[in-house]
Structure formats: structure tokens, C-alpha cells
Amino acid sequence: MNKFAELGLSKPIVDILDEAGFVEPTPVQNAAIELILNGKDVLASAQTGSGKTAAFALPIIEKLAKPGDKPRALVLVPTRELALQVTTQFKLFGRNKKLKVVTLYGGVGFDAQLRALRGKIDVIVATPGRLNDCLERRCADLRNVEITVLDEADRLMDLGFMPQVRRIIDRVPADAQTVMFSATIDQRVTRIANEFATDPVIVKINPERVDSSSIDQKFMHVHEFKKDALLIELLSEFNADSVLVFTRTKRKAGWVKDRLRDASVVAEEIHGDLSQSQRERTLKKYRAGEVAVLVATDVAARGLDIPAISHVVNYDLPDSPSDYVHRIGRTGRAGRSGTAVSFISDEQRHLVRDIEKIVGRQLDPSLKAGAGGAKMAVGAGRPGARPGGRRFGGRGRRR
Numbered sequence: 001m002n003k004f005a006e007l008g009l010s011k012p013i014v015d016i017l018d019e020a021g022f023v024e025p026t027p028v029q030n031a032a033i034e035l036i037l038n039g040k041d042v043l044a045s046a047q048t049g050s051g052k053t054a055a056f057a058l059p060i061i062e063k064l065a066k067p068g069d070k071p072r073a074l075v076l077v078p079t080r081e082l083a084l085q086v087t088t089q090f091k092l093f094g095r096n097k098k099l100k101v102v103t104l105y106g107g108v109g110f111d112a113q114l115r116a117l118r119g120k121i122d123v124i125v126a127t128p129g130r131l132n133d134c135l136e137r138r139c140a141d142l143r144n145v146e147i148t149v150l151d152e153a154d155r156l157m158d159l160g161f162m163p164q165v166r167r168i169i170d171r172v173p174a175d176a177q178t179v180m181f182s183a184t185i186d187q188r189v190t191r192i193a194n195e196f197a198t199d200p201v202i203v204k205i206n207p208e209r210v211d212s213s214s215i216d217q218k219f220m221h222v223h224e225f226k227k228d229a230l231l232i233e234l235l236s237e238f239n240a241d242s243v244l245v246f247t248r249t250k251r252k253a254g255w256v257k258d259r260l261r262d263a264s265v266v267a268e269e270i271h272g273d274l275s276q277s278q279r280e281r282t283l284k285k286y287r288a289g290e291v292a293v294l295v296a297t298d299v300a301a302r303g304l305d306i307p308a309i310s311h312v313v314n315y316d317l318p319d320s321p322s323d324y325v326h327r328i329g330r331t332g333r334a335g336r337s338g339t340a341v342s343f344i345s346d347e348q349r350h351l352v353r354d355i356e357k358i359v360g361r362q363l364d365p366s367l368k369a370g371a372g373g374a375k376m377a378v379g380a381g382r383p384g385a386r387p388g389g390r391r392f393g394g395r396g397r398r399r
């Protein structure tokens with residue numbers, strides 16, 4: 001059974017997740033979806049990038065079932081950007097149900113938002129200031145709200161927002177379900193959460209460990225056209241049972257997998273273009289150790305928890321440092337050590353600086369010397385290098 005279906009989500013939603021390439025629920029989704037479906041008030045710790053939006057959007061969409069007239073779900077967010085992101089996810093996941101989402105935020109004229117409020121609405125996603133203004137103008141009706149979400153609750157609980165948030169919550173029926181997602185859960189957050197919710201279930205998810213002490217991180221400067229050879233050489237050096245290779249695009253994932261197979265490496269690809277059953281089959285083989293190298297895109301590998309993964313290779317660097325952290329966090333799990341190797345081209349040097357900032361230490365010594373400095377160019381792959389490792393060649397097995 002599909003892992004999302006096991007959490008209680010029905011086919012129309014599971015189908016969309018499948019299309020979007022979501023393979024496994026992230027930890028916060030695993031912990032929160034069922035609780036929310038069961039009507040519990042929840043206070044969950046979750047950082048941006050943890051999949052928290054889907055953790056509340058999916059059960060809400062499941063609960064709303066059919067489109068209605070008046071808003072039945074309210075999501076409060078601290079910023080306009082977050083309001084737009086949350087709306088995008090609601091629209092994506094709610095596509096099959098045709099739910100109507102209205103987004104309210106400040107800094108723009110009222111007209112379009114007021115017009116939207118006059119129509120049928122299922123979900124309001126709003127920043128507190130603008131929603132308050134709409135309430136004062138008597139243009140928004142929260143009397144039918146069944147579930148309220150405070151996203152980035154710790155920020156919403158900042159002094160500046162609190163009076164507005166309180167006024168809004170006062171307009172929501174007292175028996176509505178309340179769920180809160182917060183980057184931190186400290187005494188203050190817990191105290192205010194108890195004011196808004198009834199006995200909330202507290203879900204603490206340990207943030208993805210960025211603790212680099214268990215992950216040996218290396219950068220390698222390499223020309224684009226030499227990446228395949230370098231990868232094959234490295235795999236032979238690692239001689240590992242479970243390696244995860246990241247590419248930027250689905251096509252590249254297929255390409256790299258083919259090059260690895262040409263070199264007799266037992267490799268598979270995983271990305272959003274494959275069907276759910278294909279992805280599940282591939283993951284099963286990978287988990288069982290039948291596939292040595294999995295070539296993946298970011299979406300497909302999010303949430304993967306396979307302790308045996310000993311090496312992550314960033315064949316292409318991701319665009320954002322947080323994706324880098326997610327990627328390398330697939331190794332060094334369950335108390336084991338891991339190795340992450342990232343290929344970089346000259347144009348991508350600036351990304352390395354951003355990554356170093358988030359990881360909190362210098363990872364690429366060559367950057368210290370500045371633009372003209374010595375490169376740590378590590379063997380860009382000897383032409384014709386053949387892997388000789390146990391799982392990489394040797395047996396001459398092609399798949």
C-alpha cells in the first residue's frame with residue numbers, strides 16, 4: 001500500500017502526490033497527518049523544508065471532501081511569501097477536489113481580495129494584518145471554520161502579531177480544531193499554544209541533522225564532461241553497497257544511470273516521471289541492497305530514510321543550500337558515519353559559499369585562496385578508468 005494511503009489519505013490525493021513525485025512522507029508528515037485527520041489539536045515542531053505545508057494541507061483537503069460555500073479552513077502565516085507558497089500547495093494537492101482557496105495579504109490593493117471573498121470559499125490563507133482588516137470591513141466570515149492552522153506559529157506569536165492573531169481566533173468557533181507548526185517549541189510557544197488549542201498533542205521532530213561531524217563532506221572541481229568518468233572512478237574507490245547520486249534534472253538522472261550501467265555498475269534511477277509502482281519497486285530493491293547506486297532528483301529522494309546509505313554524491317549541486325543539507329542528510333543516519341562528495345564547476349563556486357554558511361564551516365579549502373587560488377581539482381577521471389570494486393563491476397553484471 002502506498003505510504004501516504006497508509007496515513008489515511010484517499011486516492012484522489014494519493015494520485016496527485018504520485019504525480020508530484022512524492023515517494024515517502026517526511027517525518028513531520030508521518031507524525032502529523034493522522035493526528036490531524038483524527039481531529040486532534042496539534043503543536044508540531046517543523047522547519048521550513050521539512051514538508052510541513054503538506055503535513056497540514058493534505059489532511060485538511062482530505063477532511064474538506066467537497067467544495068462548499070463558506071471558508072471551513074483557515075491558515076494563518078506571518079508573511080506574504082509564505083501565504084503564496086501555502087496557497088500553491090493547497091491548489092496543487094486540492095486539484096482533484098476543486099477546492100477554492102483565497103489568499104489575503106497586505107501590500108496590495110483590497111479590490112481583488114474583497115471580490116474573491118464574495119465568492120465561494122473553502123480555505124483562507126492569510127497574514128494576520130490583512131485578514132483583520134477584512135474582518136473589520138465585515139468582508140470575511142470565519143463562523144464556519146472547522147480547522148485553523150498557525151504556520152510558523154512562533155513568528156505569529158511574536159508580540160507584534162499577537163493582538164491580531166487573538167482577534168482572529170476569537171472569530172473562529174471555539175470548537176474548531178487548531179494545529180500549529182513552529183520552528184521551535186519553547187515555554188512561551190507552549191503557553192500560547194495552550195491558549196489557542198485544547199490539550200494539543202505535541203509532536204517534536206528532531207531537525208534534520210546537519211551535524212557535519214558524522215558526514216565527511218568534500219567538494220571536487222570537475223568539468224561537466226568529465227563528471228561521468230569521475231563518478232565511476234569514485235564509486236570504485238568507495239566500494240560501497242548503497243550510494244545515492246543526485247542530479248539536477250530527471251533526464252540527467254536517466255543519463256547518469258545509463259553511463260553507470262555501461263560501466264557495469266548496478267544502478268537505478270528515481271524521479272517524478274516514473275510511476276508510483278516503479279518507484280516503489282526501485283526503492284525496495286535499493287533498500288534490500290540489490291541496487292548499489294540510486295540516481296535521484298531532489299523531490300524523489302526527500303524523506304528517504306535508509307540507514308545503509310554510506311555515500312551521497314552531488315553530481316550536480318542543488319540550487320539552494322537547504323537542498324544540499326537535505327541531500328547529504330540521507331547519509332550518516334542512525335548513528336553511522338557518511339561521506340558526501342559534491343562536484344562543482346567554476347560557475348558554482350558562489351553556491352559553495354552559501355552552503356558553507358549554512359553548514360557553519362569551511363568545506364572547500366580552494367575558496368580561501370580567492371578566485372585565482374589553487375584548485376583542489378581532484379582527479380577528473382582518467383579516461384577509460386574501470387571500476388574494480390565488489391559491487392561496481394568485477395562481476396561484469398549489466399542490468
Ligand code: AMP
Nearest residue numbers: 022024025026048049050051052053302
Ligand atoms: P515545506 O517544508 O512545506 O516548505 O516543503 C518543502 C518542499 O518539499 C516543498 O517544495 C514540497 O513540495 C516538498 N515536499 C514536501 N513533502 C514532500 C514529500 N513527502 N516528498 C517529496 N517532496 C516533498
